[in-house]
Amino acid sequence: MIGTPPAADRLARLAEEIVGEPPTVRLRAWDGSEAGPADAPVVEVRHRRALRRLLWRPDRMGLARAWVAGEITVPGDLYDVLARLTFPAEGPHDRGAAVRDLLALGLPGPPPPVPAEEARRRTGARHGRERDRRAVSHHYDVGNDFYDLVLGPSLVYSCAYWDTAHPTAGGSDAPAGPGARTAVTLEAAQEAKLELICRKLGLRPGDRLLDVGCGWGSLVLHAARHHGVHAVGVTLSAEQAARATERAAAQGLADRVEIRFQDYRDVGDGPYDAIASVGMAEHVGAAEFGRYAAVVHALLRPGGRLLNHQIARRPAPDETRYRLDPFIDSYVFPDGELAPLGHTVSGLETAGLEVRDVESLREHYALTLRQWVRNLEAAWPQAVRLAGPGRARIWRLYMAASALAFEQGNLGINQILAVRTGDRGSSGLPLRARDWTAGPRP
Template sequence: MTAPTTRDSRVPGQRRGARASAADVLEPVLHELFAGPPPFALRLWDGSTTGPADGPRVLVRHRRALRRLLWQPGELGLADAWISGELDVEGDLAEALSAVHRGLAGRPVGRPAPRSWPALAAAAARLGVVGPPPPRPGGRARVRGALHSRGRDRAVISHHYDLSNEFYALLLGPAMAYSCAYYTSDDQPLQAAQEAKFDLICRKLDLRPGARLLDIGCGWGALARHAAVHHGTRVTAVTLSARQHAHARTLVAEAGVADLVDVRQCDYREIAADAYDAVSCVEMGEHVGKDQYPDFAARLHALLRPGGRLLVQQMSRGAAAPGGGAFIEAYIAPDMHMRPLGQTVDLIEAAGLEVLHTEAMRPHYARTIDAWRATLTQQRDRFDALVGRPAVRLWELYLAGSSLAFAEGRMGVDQLLARRPGDADRPVRPAEWYGN
């Protein structure tokens, strides 16, 4: 049962009959927007509060946060206010987001009816939030050109992955893997879970000494290094990111496998067709694009020898929400497209590949992201020094929202194993993948 709404409508020292507080003015607006009491409490810039006492508490530190919402209602306005420090929460951000999401379930939230506009405009004027649009915080992607042209795709990748190798090394840990780990026990640390993921991929691909692996979207080179060091595989590792390319080259050289690993900075469309024994694509397919994916799948088929195997690890979501949302599109990864797993299976099969096995990994991703979030929280001062406080707040919001999306089943991630049909297909034995 929801506790009664509590509100201190007076700032400290204010006498009865004095000027109304921000909470007094805002409370009927919130009831109009949420078709009832809001599912969270608010503490406003003048010290007044409104909302249920037992809900999460949102802090509006500056009236400029509301001006942002006037000019840009919804997710992006809220994100800009958060990144700018004008909006905050008490306690854990992910818990607050989850509570608000649960509280909103079934509520007809949306634009107020036109009959309410005059009253809302008057409230905005009384709150002092009417004015020109505030300047946007830094960090939004600036990309131009035709959707999924090579130049645009390169700019999109550079925006996110070229932020700072030092930042990613601190966030991701020694594994330097920016993808879902694979936890084999309840108490396994992140580093070991990432290594378990690398080895699971190598076993599914049946990698053996001398085999040739093409790793598309190789990140900072961790999988390529693992395949070379532990399986004797010859690897061609490909990335669009200049900083990933430089790090991966150093990584394989320090591991003593530079003779086995060729790291290239190029687009997957620039790779010459060859007879690779295996191809891996770990969380890169989301960047390919809806209309481009059939050609991408056909390209994967052409790059494999008959009997060669393909491992795609890829995020998925419902058909009604194929992108990452307004915040993700603006700040993290523009032009993303995700689909239900079954549709990806259809596209892979339409390209002439035989799907052998799929494995859902969604709970592993929530745990992976929570490990990154813990590092970001525990070492916030170091992250601030590396990229600045607004960028750290951006990442706090990004990781908290992403963790919830996987934990609550609104997004998934799957490993899909396929092969190009051939005359001497080695039998698939999943029991071998999960052994010692």
């Protein structure tokens, strides 16, 4: 009598029906059986419930829910697995055969509950104030201690600025102070990034700086401490605002740094000499970007500078069909949108800003993300305790996948320096602006 095939063999056949080719990873099933290339990295399907998710959602979302629920995991090198895997956005290559195999594995029944970490039904106008506040809270209000663990002492949640393609994982050998050039640790590379922004903005003592989406306050604290500015940081994350305020007081900068739990659209105390927007415009949305640029323009004094630091995607063949990856939209950045670089530049120029410099930091972000993943994996039990297993799995997957996307050129990150020109079109920039000196001011 012929016995039932091991579960892993059925998984391998199912994978081929979904993707259209034999699996490129080794599959380990819940019964301990394995199938697939012997020398390939392992993907564990720990529970047959993962396949029931795929029965009801035979697309990337079904796979994402199984990952978040811990029903699918990667015990080894996640980067290697992600580089090998393909999963059709529109569902299985052979849908009928895939459904038959799923049913043959004994999977009838209702769809499993959605993991609690998934963003719930969204109400209100897209990118309205209250909906934006909830979206930001979903991502950032997961515990400051968790972000301490992932980001390290710098508490900077954006692309660092490296001097070497082979950074070290940490340590205290980083040079201190503004302008330090050897960025071989994450902390030193983040310090170098903060200083680069301040130099591009041409900050001088007494200037007013606005940081739109200030996070935990690292940039405004750096600018106040090293450049003598009076800085305002705004954020829609209550946890960020509280922590940034504490940091300003602890560093003796409360008289020069103000942190507000406030929407950037409600800032009304301009003009500012300089505005930084670092990793914030991705939350604005294409329909609202024109308004965002107009608000920033209005808040700058003539001759004031804007540093817009923003992730970019490749232009789509049909921009009307662009959609954010469902995993990112549901679990990471609800309502977030990425724009091609050209769209961002055009939006700033349409608002009346003059774009003076664009610098790509694509490789720098890949290095930064790998450091964050290393931090997370090195303290995995603590991360799970702080944020819960589902949230920790989300961050591990999205940061590792993002690192590969930057390395492969599917995503970019750009610093755009723009100016609200003054009288007679003066920008106030030096003739050789790439030296990033303050230069004369109109």
